[in-house]
Amino acid sequence: MLNQHSAFDAMQSRLRVAAELYGLEETLFKVFIAPIRSIIVSCPVHMDDGGWEVFTGYRVQHNVARGPAKGGIRYDPRITLDEIKAGAAWNTWKTAVVDVPFGGGKGGVICDPTKMSDGELERLTRRYIAEIMDLLGPDRDVPGIDMGTNSQVMAWVLDTYTMHTRKTENAVVTGKPISLGGSLGRTEATGRGILISAREAMQRLGKPLAGATLAVQGFGNVGSQAARLLHEAGARMVAVSDLKGAIRNDRGIDTHALLKYHAEHKTVVGFKGAEPMDAKDLLAMAVDILVPAATENQITEDNAAKVRAKVVVEGANGPTSPEADPILLDNGVLVVPDILANVGGVTVSYFEWVQNRLGFYWREREVNERLVEYMTHAFQAVFATTDKFKTNPRIGAYILALDRVSQAMHARGFYA
Ligand SMILES: NC(=O)C1=CN([C@@H]2O[C@H](COP(=O)(O)OP(=O)(O)OC[C@H]3O[C@@H](n4cnc5c(N)ncnc54)[C@H](OP(=O)(O)O)[C@@H]3O)[C@@H](O)[C@H]2O)C=CC1
Numbered sequence: 001m002l003n004q005h006s007a008f009d010a011m012q013s014r015l016r017v018a019a020e021l022y023g024l025e026e027t028l029f030k031v032f033i034a035p036i037r038s039i040i041v042s043c044p045v046h047m048d049d050g051g052w053e054v055f056t057g058y059r060v061q062h063n064v065a066r067g068p069a070k071g072g073i074r075y076d077p078r079i080t081l082d083e084i085k086a087g088a089a090w091n092t093w094k095t096a097v098v099d100v101p102f103g104g105g106k107g108g109v110i111c112d113p114t115k116m117s118d119g120e121l122e123r124l125t126r127r128y129i130a131e132i133m134d135l136l137g138p139d140r141d142v143p144g145i146d147m148g149t150n151s152q153v154m155a156w157v158l159d160t161y162t163m164h165t166r167k168t169e170n171a172v173v174t175g176k177p178i179s180l181g182g183s184l185g186r187t188e189a190t191g192r193g194i195l196i197s198a199r200e201a202m203q204r205l206g207k208p209l210a211g212a213t214l215a216v217q218g219f220g221n222v223g224s225q226a227a228r229l230l231h232e233a234g235a236r237m238v239a240v241s242d243l244k245g246a247i248r249n250d251r252g253i254d255t256h257a258l259l260k261y262h263a264e265h266k267t268v269v270g271f272k273g274a275e276p277m278d279a280k281d282l283l284a285m286a287v288d289i290l291v292p293a294a295t296e297n298q299i300t301e302d303n304a305a306k307v308r309a310k311v312v313v314e315g316a317n318g319p320t321s322p323e324a325d326p327i328l329l330d331n332g333v334l335v336v337p338d339i340l341a342n343v344g345g346v347t348v349s350y351f352e353w354v355q356n357r358l359g360f361y362w363r364e365r366e367v368n369e370r371l372v373e374y375m376t377h378a379f380q381a382v383f384a385t386t387d388k389f390k391t392n393p394r395i396g397a398y399i400l401a402l403d404r405v406s407q408a409m410h411a412r413g414f415y416a
C-alpha cells in the first residue's frame with residue numbers, strides 16, 4: 001500500500017512513462033529528475049508572546065530552460081522538501097503545457113498560518129524572502145500564491161524585495177493586490193481554469209455542463225472559486241469538503257450562500273443548506289464532475305476503484321497517485337490531469353508579470369478571454385498528443401511538456 005506516495009516519486013514515475021513513449025534521451029531524463037537548485041533556509045521569527053521560533057523554509061528551481069522559474073509559496077505545517085521539489089517540477093511541465101515563457105519553481109515554509117497572527121506572518125514572510133532573496137528577480141525566479149498564502153503575503157514579498165533592491169520591481173512576484181500591480185482575474189484564475197477544463201472534458205463526452213452534478217474536495221482559493229464558477233455555468237454542486245468535514249445536498253448547494261458562510265466560519269461544516277457527510281465518501285460519489293482541490297494523494301490505489309465520477313478535473317497538484325491512474329482508466333473515468341487542469345493560476349500569473357513589465361494593465365474581460373484562449377489551446381494540444389501517442393491525457397500532457405522543454409534544452413546545447 002503506497003497511499004503516502006512521495007510527491008516527487010509520483011512526478012518521476014509519470015515522467016518515466018512519458019519519456020519512454022516520447023523517446024527522450026536518458027541524459028535529459030537525468031537532468032529532469034534533478035532540480036537545478038534547492039535551498040533550505042532557517043527563519044527566526046519574533047513571536048507575539050515575546051519568544052522566538054525558528055521556521056524552516058525552502059525554495060526549489062526545477063528547470064529554467066524556457067524562462068525564469070515560476071511557482072507559488074506554500075505555508076503549511078506538513079510541508080516537505082520532496083513536495084516542494086515535486087511542485088517545482090510540476091510547474092516546469094505546467095508552464096510548458098500552457099506554453100508561457102517560464103520554468104518551474106516552488107517554495108514553502110513549515111508553519112501553520114491559521115495559528116499565527118498577521119504580525120507573525122508578516123515577520124516570517126519578510127525573513128523568508130530576505131533569506132532566499134539572491135534567487136529571486138523578474139528574470140530569475142518569480143514566486144506566487146499557493147496553499148496557505150494570499151495576496152497580502154505577496155504584498156509583503158514585494159515590499160521586502162523592494163526594500164533590499166531599492167527599486168520598484170512589481171514583476172518579481174505575482175498574486176499581488178490590485179493596488180500593487182496585481183492582475184484583475186488572478187483570484188479566480190485557477191478556478192476559472194477548472195471551469196474551462198470541465199467544459200472541454202464534458203464536451204468530449206458529448207454532455208453539457210449545465211445540469212451536470214459536481215463534488216468538490218477542498219474549499220480554499222481553488223475549490224471555492226471553481227465551485228462558484230461551475231455553479232454559475234449551470235452545474236449542480238451536491239457535495240463539498242474541507243479539512244474539518246464535508247456536507248452534501250442532492251438538490252444542489254447554493255454556492256454563493258456557502259461562500260458567505262465560509263467567509264464568516266472558515267469552514268463549510270455547519271452550513272444550513274446541506275447535511276453533514278463523511279468526508280471520505282465524497283470522492284466516491286456518483287457525480288458527473290469531481291474536483292479534488294485540496295492536496296496530494298487523495299485518490300490512491302485504496303479508493304480509486306470507488307470513484308464513480310465521469311470526469312475528474314484535478315484542481316490540486318498531485319491529487320491522484322500513480323497506482324490509481326490505471327484503475328481510473330479501466331473504469332472509464334476521464335481524468336483532466338493537474339498539469340493541464342490547474343494551469344489557470346500560473347497563466348494569469350504570467351499575464352500579471354507581462355502587465356507589470358509593460359506597465360500597461362488589462363481589463364478583467366481581456367484577462368479572462370486570454371485565459372480561455374491559452375487553456376483551450378493547451379487542452380487541444382494535450383488531447384492531440386494523447387491521440388498521437390495512443391496514451392492517456394496525463395501522459396499526453398507530460399509528453400507535450402517534455403517535447404517543449406527538451407526543444408529549449410537542445411537549443412541551449414544539451415544534446416545527446
Ligand atoms: N492557489 C492557486 O492558484 C493554485 C493552487 N493549486 C493547488 O490547489 C490545491 C489547493 O490550493 P489552494 O486552494 O490555493 O489552497 P488553500 O489553502 O486556499 O485551500 C486548501 C483547501 O483544501 C482543504 N483541505 C486540505 N486538506 C484537505 C483534505 N485532506 N480533505 C479535504 N479538504 C482539505 C483546506 O481545508 P481547511 O480550510 O479546513 O484547511 C482548504 O479548504 C493545492 O494542491 C495547490 O497546490 C494549483 C494551482 C494554482
Ligand SMILES: O=C(O)CCC(=O)C(=O)O
Nearest residue numbers: 071072144145345346349
Ligand atoms: O506562480 C503562481 O501563480 C503559482 C503557480 C503554482 O505554484 C502552481 O500552479 O502550482
